Amino acid sequence: MRWKKLTIAVDRLSSRSSVRHGIYVSALIAFFTLILLPPLLGVVIKSGAMYGVLGKSEIVSRALTAIANSLIIALIVSVLNLVAGLPMAWLIARGKSKWLNVLDTIADLPFIVPTAVLGYSLLLFWSEPAGLSAFFDGSVIPPGILLVALLHFAFSFPVVVRVLVGALLDYKMEYELASRTLGAPPITAVRTVTLEIIKPSIIAAFTLAFARSLSETGATMMVAGKAFENGAVFIQNMKNAYSASPPLVSQAEYEGAAAFASILLIALSCIIFAAIRFMGTRFRLSFQRTWPTTERKLSYSKAVITRNAITLAIFFLIVIIPSLFVALPAVEALFTESFPKALTGAPPWNDYWESIARSYSVGVIVTILDIIIGLPMAVVVARKRLGKSSSILNILVDIPIIIPSVALGASLRFFWKETLAYVPEIWLLIFAHMAITYPYFVRSMAAAIERISVELEEASRTLGAKPFGVFRTIIFPLTKYSLFSGAIIVFTRSVSETGATLAVTDLKTAPVVLVNWVKGGIPVSPAEVGLGCGFLIVISFVILLTLRLIVRGKGRY
Amino acid sequence: MPDVRLVNVTKKFGNVVAVDNISLHIRDREYFSLLGPSGCGKTTLLRLIAGLIKPDSGEIYIGDKLVNDAPPEDRDIGFVFQTFALFPHMNVWENVIYGPRIKGYDMTRANRIGHEVLEMVRLHERLDAYPNELSGGMMQRLAVARALAAGAKILLLDEPLGQLDAKVRNELRYEIRRMAKDLELTAIHVTHDQAEAMAMSDRIAVMRKGKILQVGTPQELYTNPKNLFVANFIGGSNFLEGYIIEAKGEAAVIELRGGLRFKAINRGMNVGDRVVLAIKPETLTMQRHGRSGEANLFNGIIKRVTFEGTTIRYEVELENQDTVLVVTPSLTCEWFTTGEKVIVSFRPENAHVFPYPEAGLRAEISVE
Incomplete structure (x- = not known):
């Protein structure tokens, strides 16, 4: 009864334009003050220190090499992800076998593995005696640039496949069928029609893979080895050098180098993403150039079987098996003394459990805050509540995605420590995770709201619903699946985030503890590292499964 | 131009029998309509003829050739979709020469065909327009032109007038029939609108629940229905x-x-x-x-x-x-x-x- 009265009261309140605008303005203020401006202003604040290191050619040259490495790896990995991801997405979206449902689920598995764990898993598989190296003399792929590229390929692959599968499922098949009836074999129809029409999703998949590659830190540090640095690893190495006892670099050198690398990474990322968007929309695969005989051969029987076999081989050998390889030592560790030691919380497990609790608490808080400030923003963007300004906001919302997370973390620390020195460390961590995850939530919700016909809202209004009533009875029921999905993405992203966490605070989350263990900061056995990774996977899996069970039955619309 | 023959064709989707053991002969150069209420299987039958789906059993012949396993691109058909399915990233000209170019025709031949069909459908002044800049009637004409340019010998039309307003729909009925007759095409037209089928067709097959209830000329169906459903569906x-x-x-x-x-x-x-x-x-x-x-x-x-x-x-x-x-x-x-x-x-x-x-x-x- 009380609840009913409350909803009626809120419904009435929402019909006042001042209340509605108040909510939108609050969401905007939160976006600018917590999400967008702090990371941008942070590097500006430290620009003074940056000028200080410009004269130090060794640091500048190291930073430039690292950033060049970042860009080259991101570019190559993103292209390879598209080349391998498209046939995989095709197989899942268009295949008729019921086994493809299983494949579809397996494709999501790397999502539940925090990237730091994934890095360790790849390290074990490719480089350590526990993995493939057992069959060879020495490491098959030692830590370094190739292993970093393999890692980035593995963690971006599921994202690329997921985006492309969504695009292919949403895509109106009639275009492709029309092309077939006009004489085009399947490959020609895809090349000339389908790829052109789903181009925005291809660009989005490329952008996500590129951004993830640029920003990933924790796992990259595990597999980079001692000689190789990319942008993210460079910033973290500078921080580690400053934190060492005695410090290997001065505070000014660390801050200047971090600001210099961050500014360069942010600027280059913005330029590259703008170029991708600009050129991507203009680039066209010409249908006027045709190879009827060749494309016909490639469209049927043997060629299709070969393509699918190569796709699945890449998926299992490069992505799935290396990503989940860590489970093996974790299972072995169950039968050693490590397991009871871990459960009793004896050192170093006390730190581990504390970090687990911190990771998941932060994940929950970040998810709740993202929903509170992201939901009104999603409405503003999807329904263009602020007219032309909504289109600008639509672009601004994506900016935190393209800022490398370690640069974002470093900038946030600079900003908050310079402006509000007394901000507790835990809030710095929460702000950093919010900045990273907020775009994913808003983007997911805005897309869901856009899919709902405005006429449904108008019908609801003509039947007497107040604005909040429209949201409560129409928008929410029709978008709750996306809301849960968005929340899950935010939560998992926060739990697995490493780069920004390392840069923004000294507080240790679970992935940070694991990175330290692998890097040899604390003496632990490989079995214990495997067990640590295993616990993280199991806990994440249980939470995701529970959320999925909650969502299931709510219905997709 | 070829005729189309279906022999005991069946198509199921799960437990639903969409097309139930249908045998039918559509004659060379005939304008033939598949008429029936929504869900009666008429679009499924058309898609079977086009090769967009395969029959579970039975045989489909185009001319003398058994085409059960032939892909759509090898059937010499033109398919006009209800939503037209005009390629949104191509303009009028590119949509029309798509078929000839995909088939490997040289540019001179493709250009000649393109100009001919666009002249025929009176769209030669809108070459640079994109589909979203055309009216419903223009889009419909472009969809037909695109199918014709690809060298279709059989024109398959899936409710091609369904998205148009009443006046344009009435005008285009006669125009499409005239084009099919002028080019001596075999046309198979799916519709749920009995007035449309009566006005356009040489013969009509009335379908219900995956079966053909009666095949005949519009006059035969109207004046001599063989069952209550046809008596009701044709003219009431x-x-x-x-x-x-x-x-x-x-x-x-x-x-x-x-x-x-x-x-x-x-x-x-x-x-x-x-x-x-x-x-x-x-x-x-x-x-x-x-x-x-x-x-x-x-x-x-x-x-x-x-x-x-x-x-x-x-x-x-x-x-x-x-x-x-x-x-x-x-x-x-x-x-x-x-x-x-x-x-x-x-x-x-x-x-x-x-x-x-x-x-x-x-x-x-x-x-x-």
């Missing part, structure tokens, strides 16, 4: 229930409830059989004076009058409380008003007598 009918009380050769006398009697043509029915009489509203006539009580002359009261422009619809309650619909031309017939007493009559040859269906009359004529 009044249905009156009764029993045969006399049957002598081709003549029968049927008694309705309330003792009303009328004469009809007997089609093998016996005395005592329960029957349904189907009479087209246009074949009923009304007059103010006449002798009631005689066969096929009934007293009635007009309950509702609807002016429809070219025709007027009257709902008339007969003395036994059955209601019949009478449609008369608005300009050449006498007008009546609500509440007026009239004499309703019809000729025996215009009444079609069917056995009362086992599933009931409502179920038999339902379009659900």
